[in-house]
Amino acid sequence: MKRVFFFGNGQAEGAGLGKERLGGKGAGLAEMTALGIPVPPGFTIETSVCADYTKSGSVDGLKPEVNAALERLEQAAGRRFGDPGNPLLVSVRSGARSSMPGMMDTILNLGLTGKTIRGLAAVSGDRFAFDCRRRFLQMYGDIVLEVPKHEFEKVLGEKRRERGASSDAELTVEDLAETVRRYEEIIRKKTGDPFPDDPQAQLWGAIGAVFRSWDNERAKTYRKLHRIPGDWGTAVNVQAMVFGNRGETSATGVAFTRDPSTGEKKFYGEFLPNAQGEDVVAGIRTPRPLNSDGSGRSLEETMPQAYRELLRVQDLLEKRFHDMQDLEFTIEEAKLYLLQTRNGKRTGFAAVRIATDMVEEGLIDETEALMRVEPEQLVQLLAPVFDNKEKSAAVGGGKLLGKGLPAGPGAACGQIAFDAASAVRMAAGGNPVVLVREETSPEDIAGMHASAGILTTRGGMTSHAAVVARGMGKTCVVGAGEITVDPEKGELRAKNQTAREGDWISIDGTTGEVLLGRIATRPSEVLQVALEKNLPPEKSPVFQAFDRILGWADKRRRLGVRANADTPTDAQVAVIFGAEGIGLCRTEHMFFEEKRILAVREMILAENAEGRRAALSRILPMQREDFVGIFREMGRRPVTIRLLDPPLHEFLPNEESALSRTASELKVPVEKLRDRVRQLHEANPMLGHRGCRLGITHPEIYETQVRAIFEAAAEVARSGDQPRPEVMIPLVGTSAEFEKLKVLVDETEKKVEKETGQRIAYTVGTMIEIPRAALVAGRIAQNCDFFSFGTNDLTQMTFGYSRDDAASFLPAYIESGILPEDPFASLDQSGVGELVAIATERGRKANPKLKIGVCGEHGGDPSSIEFFHKTGLDYVSCSPFRVPVARLAAARAALSEGKEAVSSTA
Ligand code: ADP
Ligand code: MG
Ligand code: MG
Numbered sequence: 001m002k003r004v005f006f007f008g009n010g011q012a013e014g015a016g017l018g019k020e021r022l023g024g025k026g027a028g029l030a031e032m033t034a035l036g037i038p039v040p041p042g043f044t045i046e047t048s049v050c051a052d053y054t055k056s057g058s059v060d061g062l063k064p065e066v067n068a069a070l071e072r073l074e075q076a077a078g079r080r081f082g083d084p085g086n087p088l089l090v091s092v093r094s095g096a097r098s099s100m101p102g103m104m105d106t107i108l109n110l111g112l113t114g115k116t117i118r119g120l121a122a123v124s125g126d127r128f129a130f131d132c133r134r135r136f137l138q139m140y141g142d143i144v145l146e147v148p149k150h151e152f153e154k155v156l157g158e159k160r161r162e163r164g165a166s167s168d169a170e171l172t173v174e175d176l177a178e179t180v181r182r183y184e185e186i187i188r189k190k191t192g193d194p195f196p197d198d199p200q201a202q203l204w205g206a207i208g209a210v211f212r213s214w215d216n217e218r219a220k221t222y223r224k225l226h227r228i229p230g231d232w233g234t235a236v237n238v239q240a241m242v243f244g245n246r247g248e249t250s251a252t253g254v255a256f257t258r259d260p261s262t263g264e265k266k267f268y269g270e271f272l273p274n275a276q277g278e279d280v281v282a283g284i285r286t287p288r289p290l291n292s293d294g295s296g297r298s299l300e301e302t303m304p305q306a307y308r309e310l311l312r313v314q315d316l317l318e319k320r321f322h323d324m325q326d327l328e329f330t331i332e333e334a335k336l337y338l339l340q341t342r343n344g345k346r347t348g349f350a351a352v353r354i355a356t357d358m359v360e361e362g363l364i365d366e367t368e369a370l371m372r373v374e375p376e377q378l379v380q381l382l383a384p385v386f387d388n389k390e391k392s393a394a395v396g397g398g399k400l401l402g403k404g405l406p407a408g409p410g411a412a413c414g415q416i417a418f419d420a421a422s423a424v425r426m427a428a429g430g431n432p433v434v435l436v437r438e439e440t441s442p443e444d445i446a447g448m449h450a451s452a453g454i455l456t457t458r459g460g461m462t463s464h465a466a467v468v469a470r471g472m473g474k475t476c477v478v479g480a481g482e483i484t485v486d487p488e489k490g491e492l493r494a495k496n497q498t499a500r501e502g503d504w505i506s507i508d509g510t511t512g513e514v515l516l517g518r519i520a521t522r523p524s525e526v527l528q529v530a531l532e533k534n535l536p537p538e539k540s541p542v543f544q545a546f547d548r549i550l551g552w553a554d555k556r557r558r559l560g561v562r563a564n565a566d567t568p569t570d571a572q573v574a575v576i577f578g579a580e581g582i583g584l585c586r587t588e589h590m591f592f593e594e595k596r597i598l599a600v601r602e603m604i605l606a607e608n609a610e611g612r613r614a615a616l617s618r619i620l621p622m623q624r625e626d627f628v629g630i631f632r633e634m635g636r637r638p639v640t641i642r643l644l645d646p647p648l649h650e651f652l653p654n655e656e657s658a659l660s661r662t663a664s665e666l667k668v669p670v671e672k673l674r675d676r677v678r679q680l681h682e683a684n685p686m687l688g689h690r691g692c693r694l695g696i697t698h699p700e701i702y703e704t705q706v707r708a709i710f711e712a713a714a715e716v717a718r719s720g721d722q723p724r725p726e727v728m729i730p731l732v733g734t735s736a737e738f739e740k741l742k743v744l745v746d747e748t749e750k751k752v753e754k755e756t757g758q759r760i761a762y763t764v765g766t767m768i769e770i771p772r773a774a775l776v777a778g779r780i781a782q783n784c785d786f787f788s789f790g791t792n793d794l795t796q797m798t799f800g801y802s803r804d805d806a807a808s809f810l811p812a813y814i815e816s817g818i819l820p821e822d823p824f825a826s827l828d829q830s831g832v833g834e835l836v837a838i839a840t841e842r843g844r845k846a847n848p849k850l851k852i853g854v855c856g857e858h859g860g861d862p863s864s865i866e867f868f869h870k871t872g873l874d875y876v877s878c879s880p881f882r883v884p885v886a887r888l889a890a891a892r893a894a895l896s897e898g899k900e901a902v903s904s905t906a
Pocket of ligand 1: 276
């Protein structure tokens with residue numbers, strides 16, 4: 001089977017084969033070539049070869065195909081590989097199915113040897129030839145020969161300092177020649193051999209190294225964070241070099257067809273004259289803008305012809321791919337070449353804006369728009385921003401350290417860490433961290449992930465830090481040039497101020513401002529419109545886009561979305577975010593308020609049911625008020641109220657000092673209180689006397705709560721509303737428990753109905769959170785109106801992992817691959833999910849009218865939501881702020897139904 005695909009001169013063998021086989025880069029190069037866009041010729045070795053190489057360690061079988069493709073490449077380029085007179089140089093580029101910016105390796109200027117360098121110099125000049133050789137030695141040395149990068153950087157840095165040069169472009173021929181000699185020496189010393197001088201040997205060395213780079217540590221970390229399967233492999237692209245370092249009419253750059261931060265439809269990008277690819281991304285020199293900014297330095301002003309051509313190409317590419325493109329280009333002596341195109345990484349803001357704009361422009365339809373926004377990205381639109389007043393005050397107080405480029409919007413405030421390892425360590429301590437570096441590199445990926453925000457003092461909007469932060473949805477400011485970081489001393493300096501590791505810093509990723517200290521935050525623009533209502537929707541394009549996407553989502557989803565809300569305020573937020581009801585209203589927190597806890601403690605200390613009732617009668621009116629507030633907020637929407645769940649000892653004090661204070665408040669001897677605490681002590685409280693077990697042994701507690709619910713409902717109904725209470729019994733494991741408590745609920749309701757004269761429509765259901773309940777769901781369902789899966793407890797009990805103690809081993813389990821991810825965050829579909837499926841099937845069979853939902857943490861997790869959709873549940877319930885995420889995830893689950901298999905874990 002064919003495994004190597006040629007592209008060049010308008011023809012591309014791989015056009016239409018797609019990213020799976022050619023990798024994103026290879027597919028993009030093939031498509032661009034086929035569109036007639038100027039792309040240097042080359043060929044792609046498909047991704048499947050990577051796995052073969054990993055297994056066998058050899059690519060010998062590939063040689064005939066590669067050599068044939070190389071011959072075609074030579075013809076297309078009009079130069080020969082290894083020709084001493086006019087040598088063809090190539091790049092050897094990695095490129096996986098899904099883009100992993102900078103995680104794998106690419107080598108430029110390959111084919112430069114002791115012989116060919118003379119040819120290159122004769123055609124293009126000495127300075128250029130040495131610059132290419134210097135770059136080649138450094139990349140090949142690092143990637144193929146594994147000579148530490150900093151060895152080379154040290155030499156170059158010294159040279160620059162010696163010459164007082166601010167960039168490599170200012171170094172002379174002699175400087176570069178000398179650098180090359182020293183590089184060769186380093187390589188000879190480190191490897192014991194001279195640098196390989198045979199172009200074929202170089203080529204095969206590079207191909208092997210690119211395949212190996214698939215499994216380097218940073219690529220593995222990146223794959224884990226982004227859930228990219230390890231068996232995809234990378235393709236290898238071998239491509240004729242074009243040179244952006246051939247003087248002032250040459251350049252290299254990066255562009256986006258729309259603004260990747262805000263999503264605005266505005267062509268945008270950066271370039272560096274007389275430079276080669278990596279330079280822009282590495283942030284070594286500060287790049288210049290593509291669009292005219294009046295400074296006379298932009299591409300539009302300095303190379304108008306190439307700029308116009310770029311505009312034409314970017315438009316063509318967006319229309320071809322129907323998505324925002326991220327382009328890499330090189331200009332060689334005023335002629336433009338495209339080197340890469342891919343769907344650009346974008347912030348959540350940009351994702352929503354671009355998707356809705358493209359629907360408007362007729363580029364995509366609503367369904368496609370929904371698939372373009374990752375549900376999790378919506379969280380960014382709700383994340384807080386700095387309070388402007390506080391910020392102005394801080395600026396006035398001299399706290400502004402400087403301003404950089406706003407690369408990842410949002411507000412981040414955290415303790416300074418100067419390297420990735422410290423960021424990881426400090427973040428584990430619990431406080432937010434801001435990673436502050438001159439520039440970031442792919443090795444920093446774990447530290448960036450652990451940080452709340454990222455600040456660099458060099459580099460542009462397309463630098464590594466900016467690209468990766470956007471992908472992660474992190475707040476990020478880059479190129480804050482007024483700030484100096486001194487990692488050796490562990491400090492940063494700006495404007496006569498110094499800050500050390502651990503000091504607090506605030507960065508504004510929307511404006512680029514960097515401030516010393518902690519600045520208070522306020523709600524995001526979307527919340528200002530939706531919640532605070534102090535910004536009219538027509539003034540906020542972000543809000544409009546957010547609202548439209550969710551409107552489209554609602555038209556397509558089958559799953560209902562409710563919120564977990566315990567207070568009227570939560571309920572209000574939930575409704576604003578589109579919740580169709582409350583899926584879980586916990587009642588226990590209502591007991592903790594200062595005035596109530598005393599009555600609750602009295603109840604616990606009471607000797608008998610009588611005494612308990614007396615104490616409960618004081619709690620009743622307060623609890624009734626809580627429910628009135630919630631019913632009023634929710635109108636006709638259903639409200640699922642869970643009766644008391646935690647064990648009673650949670651309401652009693654533990655420490656000695658608190659014990660005596662409480663005893664005197666309750667006017668009981670401290671001994672008595674201590675005895676009661678001792679009595680209630682349980683070895684295993686989560687498996688102890690809690691949930692419906694309390695309702696069975698202390699029915700007066702549940703009676704009081706049910707009474708409060710129905711009295712409240714009656715009160716609200718009297719004022720014209722139609723409250724819809726759904727009473728939920730927690731922790732049921734047998735049908736008898738449920739039956740007994742259902743009678744209690746029904747009888748209490750009847751009494752209240754008689755007293756108030758108000759007939760309230762209500763239902764009674766149970767949580768399914770004990771594995772046994774899932775198995776006997778058929779019996780429980782017979783007399784039950786609804787099930788709500790309490791997937792937190794269900795996960796805890798199915799795995800036998802204590803949720804409160806699992807932190808001591810779960811990370812190790814995930815690290816070593818025993819578990820693919822935290823089952824408390826994303827549902828274990830093959831185990832816990834199987835119980836959900838069984839209970840759903842058995843429950844529905846026994847009672848076709850049974851309503852089924854989920855109220856655990858998983859109700860807000862997109863991949864779990866997809867599972868709940870497929871399992872046929874009626875709704876999910878999650879925290880109010882995740883309701884938008886769940887609405888979008890539910891729509892996407894409905895849209896992708898049948899397209900993919902459910903991912904599962906054994
Ligand atoms: P990455 O996957 O990290 O983006 P690339 O393979 O795109 O790596 O290479 C990085 C940069 O090297 C490119 O942006 C481009 O500027 C430069 N480059 C790669 N191949 C060539 C080539 N054939 N000619 C000129 N520059 C190249
Ligand atoms: Mg690239
Ligand atoms: Mg529970």
